[in-house]
Amino acid sequence: MSAVATAINAKAAAAPQSGARLLVSTLDRLGVEVVFGYPGGAIMPVYDALTGSRLKHILVRHEQGAAFAADAYARATGKVGVCMATSGPGATNLITGIANAMMDSVPMVCITGNVATHLMGTDAFQEIDILGVTLPLVKHSWVVRHPADVPAVIEEAFHVARSGRPGPVLVDLPKDVQVGMTSDDFGFHYPNDVTPLDHAAIAEAETLIRAAERPLIYIGGGVKIAGAVEALRDFAERTGIPSVSTLNALGSIRTDAPGFLGMLGMHGTKAANEAVQESDLLIVFGARFDDRATGKLNEFAPHAKVVHFDIDPAEINKLRNAHVPVVGDLKAGIEALTARVATASLAIDPWIIRSTSNAKRNAFRYDAPGEGVYAPALLNELSKAAGDTFIAACDVGQHQMWVAQHCEFARPESHLTSGGLGAMGYGLPAGLGAKLAKPEAHVVTISGDGSFMMNIQELATLRRYGVALKIVLLDNASLGLVRQWQELFFAENYSEVDLSDNPDFVAVAQAFGIEAFMIDRRDQVTDGIARLLAAPGPCLMHVLIDPKENVWPLVPPGKSNGEMMHDTRFEGDM
Amino acid sequence: MTDTIQIQIDRADGSLQRLIGLVERRGFHIDGMSLSDEGAMRRVQLQVRGRDEGRCTENLGRQIDKLIGATRVGFAASTYGCQSSVAA
Numbered sequence: 001m002s003a004v005a006t007a008i009n010a011k012a013a014a015a016p017q018s019g020a021r022l023l024v025s026t027l028d029r030l031g032v033e034v035v036f037g038y039p040g041g042a043i044m045p046v047y048d049a050l051t052g053s054r055l056k057h058i059l060v061r062h063e064q065g066a067a068f069a070a071d072a073y074a075r076a077t078g079k080v081g082v083c084m085a086t087s088g089p090g091a092t093n094l095i096t097g098i099a100n101a102m103m104d105s106v107p108m109v110c111i112t113g114n115v116a117t118h119l120m121g122t123d124a125f126q127e128i129d130i131l132g133v134t135l136p137l138v139k140h141s142w143v144v145r146h147p148a149d150v151p152a153v154i155e156e157a158f159h160v161a162r163s164g165r166p167g168p169v170l171v172d173l174p175k176d177v178q179v180g181m182t183s184d185d186f187g188f189h190y191p192n193d194v195t196p197l198d199h200a201a202i203a204e205a206e207t208l209i210r211a212a213e214r215p216l217i218y219i220g221g222g223v224k225i226a227g228a229v230e231a232l233r234d235f236a237e238r239t240g241i242p243s244v245s246t247l248n249a250l251g252s253i254r255t256d257a258p259g260f261l262g263m264l265g266m267h268g269t270k271a272a273n274e275a276v277q278e279s280d281l282l283i284v285f286g287a288r289f290d291d292r293a294t295g296k297l298n299e300f301a302p303h304a305k306v307v308h309f310d311i312d313p314a315e316i317n318k319l320r321n322a323h324v325p326v327v328g329d330l331k332a333g334i335e336a337l338t339a340r341v342a343t344a345s346l347a348i349d350p351w352i353i354r355s356t357s358n359a360k361r362n363a364f365r366y367d368a369p370g371e372g373v374y375a376p377a378l379l380n381e382l383s384k385a386a387g388d389t390f391i392a393a394c395d396v397g398q399h400q401m402w403v404a405q406h407c408e409f410a411r412p413e414s415h416l417t418s419g420g421l422g423a424m425g426y427g428l429p430a431g432l433g434a435k436l437a438k439p440e441a442h443v444v445t446i447s448g449d450g451s452f453m454m455n456i457q458e459l460a461t462l463r464r465y466g467v468a469l470k471i472v473l474l475d476n477a478s479l480g481l482v483r484q485w486q487e488l489f490f491a492e493n494y495s496e497v498d499l500s501d502n503p504d505f506v507a508v509a510q511a512f513g514i515e516a517f518m519i520d521r522r523d524q525v526t527d528g529i530a531r532l533l534a535a536p537g538p539c540l541m542h543v544l545i546d547p548k549e550n551v552w553p554l555v556p557p558g559k560s561n562g563e564m565m566h567d568t569r570f571e572g573d574m
Numbered sequence: 575m576t577d578t579i580q581i582q583i584d585r586a587d588g589s590l591q592r593l594i595g596l597v598e599r600r601g602f603h604i605d606g607m608s609l610s611d612e613g614a615m616r617r618v619q620l621q622v623r624g625r626d627e628g629r630c631t632e633n634l635g636r637q638i639d640k641l642i643g644a645t646r647v648g649f650a651a652s653t654y655g656c657q658s659s660v661a662a
Contacts (some may be wrong), residue, residue: 143588
């Protein structure tokens, strides 16, 4: 990539401005509406410049919350998320959020203050080499050395964050650059680095598809990022080829669409994993063969040739060789493929019938025995009650997998989850960011009692801004997914997973000024969901569930996706 | 098995650290390195070796291509560690 800033054409400005004011005016000019952040010593000039600007600053209660909220704002809108923090501890608190955005290719601009240039490298108070610390976690980063460079660097930062394969970028602003005055304003000239469509490769892909008897679409998060959802749906509908999805791509094809077999991988559906193992051609759209999706890699899709569409050339042959790689914009690529393939029908009816009837035969069941709340059933009902404007902001753990398995999604923007990093604590600030981005939607944070405590301070942010986020807190009084693995793979040696001394979450929420109630019986679920969704402001539904409940099915670690373990309660009649 | 990669790289903050960090993070030892001045840019020559089987230098090259401000200008790589090539 050649996106080097070409700072040219200095315009003579009327009055000198500070670097901090140039930052704020540049963000405004770029269309930024919301910034998530937390002030501190080394970024005070920026906060001074924020007052009186059109930017809406959301004061979180921990910088990690700012990064996660900006990430979810970006995922829900497709725009670039923006967060800011001071030097030292403020900057280091952003790191988990930056890593999260990097792993899931989320466009985000992180702005950090730093000590003055002449103090950098002297171990000054709250000095951290945040550029050095975050090098493995960003798509690119800059230290701004002169106030006049601020607009060009910020514009380039936005361009880098959202172009090609998106990702987080970091701009470090030493304090002297924030207060320094300049009359110059250098422009940034966007490089034109669009990869031309590879028609020859698409023709080869067509040949493989026409020859295939068991083709399968493997959908990754790139489809949503590329704005290729409609193109994908058109391709799937017109060819009839069945599809499976990664965690991050759920909703790219409606989860209730007939040819959709479900999520693949460790907690994927039986139908999806069996289809992958039987397939003779994987048509991969914007996916990266993550180990949670593939299981044991050298036994993944053992009979399949691979057509791999991706904008990132480094994903081609990284983990699985592609017989036909198609590097470039996914939307244009899928549209060109559809134009070729949909002209004559494919002779794959037996495969379509076999794979879709397998999905019907193995559909999830919600008639688990007992009186207690069955979380999968609750989540399925919740997504149906919330309808097509449902947005789930998940935390990480068993509940995250239950959401992926049991919620229905109409759009990929409806499912916000920490897929690559798996960062507990994402759910609450992500819900905050998503609800601010989409106030008309039913945004629901779905969390667990472990994850929720990791960023519980953001309840104060909900209250402060009156953000009507709804929270479903599934409480099994333990670190459930770790407990499940200890049960299955560590001989039931339960080590440090007991959280039975959790606080009273209803009382905690109420202390933050947030409506809250508890349910613990199956017959309370429907009314509980109705109350939660109807609440005018933020509301928390605390749900007590059975600590022994596991996520099924499961591909054990190191095993092939063909070796799934199932819920024995439903065996015999599946 | 050591492969040689030549990269032209700018003088921006952290650019060398970014390059070297990437190479090591992606599973390669750096056995040799030289740096020469090219005006506004610098030229870096790296001798790299995969840390274990399955580290393909070609894949590393594609990661280097993504670095902003860096361009591969020379590449003499074996196919050691790369998966066997497949016919289209």
